[in-house]
Amino acid sequence: MGANPPTILIVDDTPENLSVLGELLQPSYRVRAANSGRRALQIALGTPTPDLILLDVMMPEMDGYAVLAELRAAPATRNIPVIFVTAMDGTEDEERGLDHGAVDYITKPIRPSIVLARIRTQLELKQARDILHDQNSYLEAEVVRRMGENQLIQEVSIHALARLAETRDPETGKHLRRTQEYVLTLARALRDNPRFSGYLDERTINALAQSAPLHDIGKVGIPDHILLKPGKLTPEEWEIMKTHAELGSNAIAQAEADADKPVEFLAIAKLIARSHHEKWDGSGYPDGLAGDSIPIAARLMALADVFDALTCKRVYKPAFSFDDAYRIIVDGRASHFDPDVVDAFVREYPAFMSIAKMYAE
Structure with a gap:
């Protein structure tokens, strides 16, 4: 015994x-x-x-x-x-x-x-x-531990990929982190809005924040003389520059096809990469989508990306002041951006400013 x-x-x-x-x-x-x-x-x-x-x-x-x-x-x-x-x-x-x-x-x-x-x-x-x-x-404890480990591996991999895109486009230092925080702020502000609440549950918001850093991954495929050009692009160069949206979404679609089963954040990353330059009035690229046919994730990313581009110095332009950037975003309400997303930005503007300062270059 x-x-x-x-x-x-x-x-x-x-x-x-x-x-x-x-x-x-x-x-x-x-x-x-x-x-x-x-x-x-x-x-x-x-x-x-x-x-x-x-x-x-x-x-x-x-x-x-x-x-x-x-x-x-x-x-x-x-x-x-x-x-x-x-x-x-x-x-x-x-x-x-x-x-x-x-x-x-x-x-x-x-x-x-x-x-x-x-x-x-x-x-x-x-x-x-x-x-x-x-x-x-x-x-049960082991399953929880491994899920945490997988989550970590996933985040590190995404960041490695995003950083790779950054090495080609040196002006985006903390751009990834800022845009990620901006998107998260907008998503949380809109989760109770009836137009968005069906989509923006906790899970999707997390996947959205996770995939945001991959929005410009397609820039890896843009030739240096265009990507790194210190001045304004010619119309022909601009057409090539615009292909980064499709290049990025195709690369992610390829990764999705290689996976055995659907990966939630990849599905969102693909939408963001392809459609974050679409405009509410249909004048954006690559598909000229308008209004609600633009994926929600891409609508949030569009505003986050533009606000960050405006408030940072780029080879082709100086940085705008926060107030000027604020006015440009508000002016783009219902033309460049979804009106409700702009209204959320207006409400969350203090949070945007503190994120910009916290992750300043």
């Missing part, structure tokens, strides 16, 4: 019965005895918790059924197996006991070999249940 023998609690109001059972069990088990239901419950709730209880049914004050009901009600004793011991031989009583949650039934006068065999069976079953329970708890 190992170093610590199992503890068995025997409950009976007759002293002779207790001593008979005690003598039978003492050699192999640690035995606790109680001569009333109340006392049995005290011992069961103490330490060590009994591994098994042999419970007399017919006792004054509190019978075995009442004791069993209380054992089942308390979390600490709920899983202790209980074997009823009784002089009654009616099958209804046996059924009633099993219905109330007893695991077995032994009739008096007891036969030692049967008692020992049934106790052994119930203890083995309990041990198996405990092992299974511990294993399940371990597995």
Whole structure:
């Protein structure tokens, strides 16, 4: 039985019965005895918790059924197996006991070999249940740990990709972080708006923030003489520059096709990469989408991206003041941007300014 023998609690109001059972069990088990239901419950709730209880049914004050009901009600004793011991031989009583949650039934006068065999069976079953329970708890903890690890790997990979795009476009240092925070701010501000609430649940908002840094990944495919040109682009160069939206979305679509099953943030990243230069009035690129046909994620990204471009110095322009940038965004309401997204920006403008300052170049 190992170093610590199992503890068995025997409950009976007759002293002779207790001593008979005690003598039978003492050699192999640690035995606790109680001569009333109340006392049995005290011992069961103490330490060590009994591994098994042999419970007399017919006792004054509190019978075995009442004791069993209380054992089942308390979390600490709920899983202790209980074997009823009784002089009654009616099958209804046996059924009633099993219905109330007893695991077995032994009739008096007891036969030692049967008692020992049934106790052994119930203890083995309990041990198996405990092992299974511990294993399940371990597995659940392991699943949580691995999910966290996967999440981390995913975030690091996205950032590595986004940084790769940055190495080609050196002026975007903390641009990724700022635009990510701007998008998150807009998404949270719009989640209760009936036009957006169906889409912007907690999960989607997280995936949105995660995929935002990939919006310009397509710039990797733009030739240096255009991407790094210190002045204004010619119309032909501008047409090539505009292809970064499609290049990015195609690359992400390719990654999606390689995955065995849909990856939520990739689906959103693809929409953002392709459509963050679309305009509310349909004058944007690459698809000339207008109004609600522009994906919500891309509408949020469009405003975040423009605000950041305006407030930062670029080779082709100086940085605008926050107030000028604010006015330009508000002027673009219902022409460049979704009106509700602009209204959210107006409400969250102080947050935009603090993000810009926190992640300044």
